[in-house]
Amino acid sequence: MFKGKEEVIVIAVLAIIATALLSGYGVYYFLSLRPVKITKSQPLQKSSTLKNSSPTTITQPPKTNEENTPANNKLQSAQTVLENFFSYLANKQYKEAATLYGWDHDDDPGNSLQTWAGANNTETLKNYCENLSTCLKIKVLTGAKTNDDTYKFLVQFIENNGETFKHSSYPGAETMIADFNFSVKKIDNQFKVINPPLFFP
Numbered sequence: 001m002f003k004g005k006e007e008v009i010v011i012a013v014l015a016i017i018a019t020a021l022l023s024g025y026g027v028y029y030f031l032s033l034r035p036v037k038i039t040k041s042q043p044l045q046k047s048s049t050l051k052n053s054s055p056t057t058i059t060q061p062p063k064t065n066e067e068n069t070p071a072n073n074k075l076q077s078a079q080t081v082l083e084n085f086f087s088y089l090a091n092k093q094y095k096e097a098a099t100l101y102g103w104d105h106d107d108d109p110g111n112s113l114q115t116w117a118g119a120n121n122t123e124t125l126k127n128y129c130e131n132l133s134t135c136l137k138i139k140v141l142t143g144a145k146t147n148d149d150t151y152k153f154l155v156q157f158i159e160n161n162g163e164t165f166k167h168s169s170y171p172g173a174e175t176m177i178a179d180f181n182f183s184v185k186k187i188d189n190q191f192k193v194i195n196p197p198l199f200f201p
Helices: 002-033 048-052 070-090 094-098 121-132
Strands: 137-145 150-158 180-187 190-193
Touching: 070 094, 070 137, 070 150, 070 180, 070 190, 094 121
Parallel strands: none
Antiparallel strands: 137 150, 150 180, 180 190
16 A cells, blocks of 8 residues: 555656756756847047147258358358359450459559559550450359458369360469469448459450
8 A cells, every 4th residue: 555655656756856856857948048248349439638639740940051141141151252253354344344343442563463553444454354364264163251241262274175274373483373362342331352353464
């Protein structure tokens, strides 16, 4: 009698266990089938420091045009007067050349110009150039200011055939020179040449 009851109890327990297992599997299966909610990733927020920052502007100092200074402008003006003076002489434009020479203010220790003095300054230059044949165009090599009103230039003379003029440093000398000094001075607020053309006795 008890044996039959024990079998019934065992069967009932097994049924309960089986039911529990089946229920647990069903819950797991149900949960595994539920859709998963995917949350959208939020964009990264830019740092307020980066957002508000602006590129640094570097201001370059203004360039100075060294060639366009008052001192260089005066040097160039003096050089132009010297070049024009000898160009006029080479082209036999003695009247124009006479206006660029510093008469009574010149540096002519030997009084060379007055050796061929004419009735006026124009004739004096004409006589001088025709007798010495040294009134040629020039090429300026260097120029520099010597005092407030005077500029000194180192020049070469260009002959009609394009060659550089050369002359002995003194009578009978074997050494030939081709570079000569000439000065320009501001007289009555105008630049004037103060050295006469080359003189070789």
